[in-house]
Amino acid sequence: MKANIESIFNEFNHQSKYVGHSELSSGHINDTFLVKTDGTHNYIVQRINHRVFKDVPGLVNNKILTSKHLISKYPNATEQELNKTVLSFVKAKDTAFYYHKENDDFWNVMIFIDHSITHEIVKNPEIAYEGGKLLGDFLNLTSDFDSSLLIDVIPNFHDMSSRYKQYTLSVQNALKERLNKAAKYIQIVADLKEEMHILQNLKKAGEIPVRVTHNDTKISNSLFTKNNKGICMIDTDTVMPGIIHYDFGDAIRTICNSGAEDEKDLSKVEFNLEYYKAYEKGFLEKTNDSLSKTELKYLPLAAKTMIFIMAIRFLTDYLNNDVYYKTNYPEHNLVRSKNQFKLIESFSKKISI
The missing domain is CATH 3.90.1200.10 (Aminoglycoside phosphotransferase (APH), C-terminal lobe)
Structure with a gap:
């Protein structure tokens, strides 16, 4: 069943208005979407494959703990600077860092780092x-x-x-x-x-x-x-x-x-x-x-x-x-x-x- 990305995105505390989204093709396990907004940030919305990852809450907690530790290494950085350097995750409205309905998929959201690119292969x-x-x-x-x-x-x-x-x-x-x-x-x-x-x-x-x-x-x-x-x-x-x-x-x-x-x-x-x-x-x-x-x-x-x-x-x-x-x-x-x-x-x- 095709997910309603806008409604899932709005289950998170982002304070932005959804404008549109596109699917990012890279990755073989999770489904990843780039959500454009009218606010300061665009966002990555990710469906976590709970058939591969058996403990999604534990997985998300790993990600949050790691990001918090990395953030602690930049004590003098502004929030704006951190959002360009470290993955920053957004809480869902129930205060967890993921959204999940019974018998349904797990989702998490992070701030998209603008003006960034990835490479599928190394060319030089x-x-x-x-x-x-x-x-x-x-x-x-x-x-x-x-x-x-x-x-x-x-x-x-x-x-x-x-x-x-x-x-x-x-x-x-x-x-x-x-x-x-x-x-x-x-x-x-x-x-x-x-x-x-x-x-x-x-x-x-x-x-x-x-x-x-x-x-x-x-x-x-x-x-x-x-x-x-x-x-x-x-x-x-x-x-x-x-x-x-x-x-x-x-x-x-x-x-x-x-x-x-x-x-x-x-x-x-x-x-x-x-x-x-x-x-x-x-x-x-x-x-x-x-x-x-x-x-x-x-x-x-x-x-x-x-x-x-x-x-x-x-x-x-x-x-x-x-x-x-x-x-x-x-x-x-x-x-x-x-x-x-x-x-x-x-x-x-x-x-x-």
Whole structure:
């Protein structure tokens, strides 16, 4: 059923008159709308997918706590300045930061940061550099935020042991035809198993600290000025406790692939070392003083590990007969998995760990 965006928007305390709205296409989970008003601000109205996110009130609370902490880092900033720097959320008329009717959708509203843009892909090293600074700034500013105050929005999201267990079950239950087609990659997974658990084991041993992490660091979740200067990280639905390697590694995975994620021609899939170095430079400019020697040491492994996690997630779904990701043809998930394994191969030739 199509939502009445105007009526939902008016369930929030914004003190503005609705003029019109448009849907923003970026994002695969939530529905996001830009609402134009006659007031000082325009707004983002977001429908939160409660089928993916099981505890929406907890998720929204994570977002609010994170924004309040970030705001506290700018004690001398005016409200107008903060609204251009930090995500600012609007309360619903019942005083919660979300609107929900029984058996219906969950909605939240935030102030739109005017004159801002996002990028779906990185087109030059300058954007990679600015993106690295934005993530570094986010992690640096939240480094003193008690992550235990946040819920796990998606439990075990980047947990290698959990992903590997799912993968192992898929191998045990897969059809023979699919096992044969995936045989080469099943062997690669076996060869990489020990190395790909290093970060997980360091986390469990307490040698890498658990911090507040973003957990969805593709470049489209970085907000830029029209001159491509970084503003802030957006889409904080997945903010939860984690290790910085999840964020750095996933950003590198999405930024540094020269091909599309489902490119069939693997000769087009190469790891872009120039973008890696630019992103890392920006990231370290903001985080170098707040990261431990161990965290810094394992940044390159983070990239390889996050590429591997996506490789086995696609491979797992292929072996499970494509039950999770949408596919356009029978071997779509296998192609995606091959793509990520080729990216690992290219990465390993260019960066030594």
